[in-house]
Amino acid sequence: MIGTVLLIAGLALLFLSGVGLLRFRGPYERLQASGVGDIGGAVLFLVGLVVRLGWEATGGILVALTVFFVFTGPLSTHAIAKGAFVRGERPHEE
Numbered sequence: 001m002i003g004t005v006l007l008i009a010g011l012a013l014l015f016l017s018g019v020g021l022l023r024f025r026g027p028y029e030r031l032q033a034s035g036v037g038d039i040g041g042a043v044l045f046l047v048g049l050v051v052r053l054g055w056e057a058t059g060g061i062l063v064a065l066t067v068f069f070v071f072t073g074p075l076s077t078h079a080i081a082k083g084a085f086v087r088g089e090r091p092h093e094e
Helices: 002-023 027-053 055-087
Strands: none
Touching: 002 027, 027 055
């Protein structure tokens, strides 16, 4: 039951991240929506798989993937944001 809830929450967060990626117009707003949503959604989904399938099935691989996403997600988001800033994109003033 808990694994199913985590899977659904992860999928919902990934879906909302995709909607935010399409909805926002600036690169920094898109990075915020996709970075937070993708990392959180992927971690929730992978933890839900570990809970649902059990540690014996593929627990080690899923934990390694979770650690990989937690460390590389913010790094890639930062690299894209720095590239946009160097290119001359500035945040929109409201």
